[in-house]
Amino acid sequence: MMQFFELGTFTSRELAEAAVQRLVLQPGFRDYPGGFRLFEYVVDRDVYPEGYDADTPHR
Numbered sequence: 001m002m003q004f005f006e007l008g009t010f011t012s013r014e015l016a017e018a019a020v021q022r023l024v025l026q027p028g029f030r031d032y033p034g035g036f037r038l039f040e041y042v043v044d045r046d047v048y049p050e051g052y053d054a055d056t057p058h059r
Contacts, residue, residue, distance in 0.1 A: 013038065 007023060010016040020036045023029045029036075 007036075013040070 007016075007019050010019065016038050020038075024033050024036070
């Protein structure tokens with residue numbers, strides 16, 4: 001079973017990458033040094049401005 005852990009929410013990619021560098025050698029995280037993923041989000045924006053239904057793909 002895969003587990004996912006959120007490291008945090010950062011205001012820049014640089015700060016997120018610095019968090020990865022701080023944590024990559026810590027217990028648990030060091031077992032998966034290539035397992036980190038960064039996701040970018042736009043803030044102050046409606047994700048589904050036209051509404052949502054089961055056929056609407058996730059953005």
